[in-house]
Amino acid sequence: MTRILGGSDLAAAIRNDASVAAAALTEIGIRPKLAVVLATADESTAWYVRSIAGAARRTGIECDIVDFGPEATTEEIHAVLVELGHDPDVHGIILQTPLPDGTDLDLLREAINPGKDIDGTNPVSLGRLIAHLPAFAPATAQAVLALLDHHGIDLRGKTATVVGRSTVVGTPVAHLLVQRDATVTVCHRHTADLVAGTRSADIVVVAVGIPRLITAEHISDGAVVIDVGTTATDDGLLLGDVDADSVDGRAGALTPVPGGVGPVTTALLLNHTVDAASTQSAVRRAASLVGLQSSR
Amino acid sequence: MTRILGGSDLAAAIRNDASVAAAALTEIGIRPKLAVVLATADESTAWYVRSIAGAARRTGIECDIVDFGPEATTEEIHAVLVELGHDPDVHGIILQTPLPDGTDLDLLREAINPGKDIDGTNPVSLGRLIAHLPAFAPATAQAVLALLDHHGIDLRGKTATVVGRSTVVGTPVAHLLVQRDATVTVCHRHTADLVAGTRSADIVVVAVGIPRLITAEHISDGAVVIDVGTTATDDGLLLGDVDADSVDGRAGALTPVPGGVGPVTTALLLNHTVDAASTQSAVRRAASLVGLQSSR
Known part of the structure; x- marks a missing residue:
């Protein structure tokens, strides 16, 4: 009598859309890329991250896992998040929790480039979401x-x-x-x-x-x-x-x-990565057009 | 039988605290200053802004009203918000609504320096508030x-x-x-x-x-x-x-x-301005100390 609301079909449909969009972007020279930052010895977290990476690759999204291990410091992780935020080849960033005891999660969340914050982790994304502005929702x-x-x-x-x-x-x-x-x-x-x-x-x-x-x-x-x-x-x-x-x-x-x-969440992360890649490449094209015009 | 929860006593207490803090800051050379950006012909809004300005001055807080009038454009208001955000003598910024039809309120809200956003108008402030990080609440x-x-x-x-x-x-x-x-x-x-x-x-x-x-x-x-x-x-x-x-x-x-x-809201805006002045001066002192040490 209770209807079961499965997520697998929906997840497959979202992954399929993401896959089509990823192929179209790759065609024009933009290979969507996700970076997952990880710093734990927890086996179930590692398993979850590997499953995201596998799903990303099957969708045509490159996935780098930056694994610091459980001894990482706030400074190390922060430096990498800033670097990924600036890297034009990286379109989506996931900061995977749990992080090591003593790391400053608040500082790290705010270091995620909001345009690449595909899991809505930076408080800026939350604020924009609530203010009805474009942002990635968690x-x-x-x-x-x-x-x-x-x-x-x-x-x-x-x-x-x-x-x-x-x-x-x-x-x-x-x-x-x-x-x-x-x-x-x-x-x-x-x-x-x-x-x-x-x-x-x-x-x-x-x-x-x-x-x-x-x-x-x-x-x-x-x-x-x-x-x-x-x-x-x-x-x-x-x-x-x-x-x-x-x-x-x-x-x-x-x-x-x-x-x-669960499966819908993973599919949406891929979908967000492709969206982010698409937006970032459009912004870059617009900026280069403006640059072209102003240099005339 | 219904108890009346008046706000006047509380407002007076908050203003008094703000006034003591403003005097202490002024003593050490920091005169707390609030800027209210206004662009409307609406008389009740103008009245409200004048009442904030009056309350600020009685509390020992300088108050500049930047009145653009009802013909202002997004670009004009944006430029002033950015300028106020950088001005070391301005500690609090209020962007008063309503704004003229056609101005881009979303863009303007995001132009308010979060450290001076004493009415929690920038979505960043909202996001930080919800993420349990320090921020001014509306x-x-x-x-x-x-x-x-x-x-x-x-x-x-x-x-x-x-x-x-x-x-x-x-x-x-x-x-x-x-x-x-x-x-x-x-x-x-x-x-x-x-x-x-x-x-x-x-x-x-x-x-x-x-x-x-x-x-x-x-x-x-x-x-x-x-x-x-x-x-x-x-x-x-x-x-x-x-x-x-x-x-x-x-x-x-x-x-x-x-x-x-109502009166508690106005008192809190003054209190936030003094808090902002205090934080900004502490940050500047810390920065100059670091500068001093690194130049040794």
Whole structure:
């Protein structure tokens, strides 16, 4: 009875678009390139970065992994981010977390060139997004909206509750939902009555990283539930924040974990990289035209 | 029965702090200075700007009004904003709206030096605020929180509904409330059931500019109501978004219009200017010390 809102078809369609655009750019001499900056010994993070790199290459996007290892300092990472920001051959930059203890994440986020900030990590991107200016949204947040659109779920005038207020997911998702005319409630660890906060919502988005936090009691009949949680278990499973067995039959629709938001997020990162390459090359062409005219 | 949450005492206390800090800065040769950029024939805006200038001068803050008149172009205003951003004698910049039809407000907002952006107008300030980095909040949004704190209203775990989603008030107020651990709902023109959205809230903040939109039916018994609305009537009155007569006896507390959020907002703009002057002079001293050492 609960409809499963899978992300694989949508992800494939987005990757296909990105692949066509990447080929067209390569044809005119611009090879889209993504750089992922990494500084951790965490194996699941390394696995995730390799999967992005593989997907990028299959899409016709070059991908450099700059792996500092777990002993990296803020200064080293900062220097590379600045260098990548200036490198005309690099179009997209991902600063992968977690970073080593003691590194200054705030300083590093602000060192990402906003035009290449394809995962919306620099606070400038967040501010521009909220001010309705062109900017890359954090890919996970955008993936939530893309999935809702793909599955034909209308947002205007609907009530939506976002559980979680992180800068990378909960906060930008809430904004994107408000911008799409939903009435949005943000719940978090200090919410006194989580059931009351979620139970009245037409759409519930959960992004807290607590496996199976959300059960049938949190969901109204027929609600659409988007599960952003991915907690890795020791035996290699990924657990969502929603107890799928519990909400089955109650929820009207649910995204699976894995296979829901995740693949769409990765596809959007590729799509953003191609967009960034396209914009940067257009800006450079415009600048050279202006240069041409002023030198006449 | 409904407690009136006036802003005058708090505003006076903030102005007093600003005045002491301005005197201390002036003593060491730094005269805090605010520049207000204006380009309208609207008389109530001109009046508001003159009232800020007067309050600034009484606080020991120099205030320049750069009045372009209603025929100004984006280029003219942009050039002055950039110049003010570089002027070491100017510490705070306000870009007053409304601007002439056809000017590019987005471009102009981004031209405000973030270190001098004392009304949180540049999207960079908004992004930094949301990312928990130091930044000036839009003064009206901060005034809402300052009033709640001043009157001893606890926020953690409380439900708060913000009516209005503007970049200058509704959106930053909602963020500040979430950061203070309230469970926050954002309602707006597309909200299907405004009564349901406001009636369940412990705290209701209204910032839409529709006189007397909020009546007793929107408010739960004992709720705290913050009225940010100020609509000027032809006969010189200011009307709030809340029907004070209607909610009287139902609401636990209500801010008056005028005399509630307004004076606190103006006081915070002065306070931000002094803060900006203090930070900029500290940065300059640090830079000159570094210069001194490196020249040894």
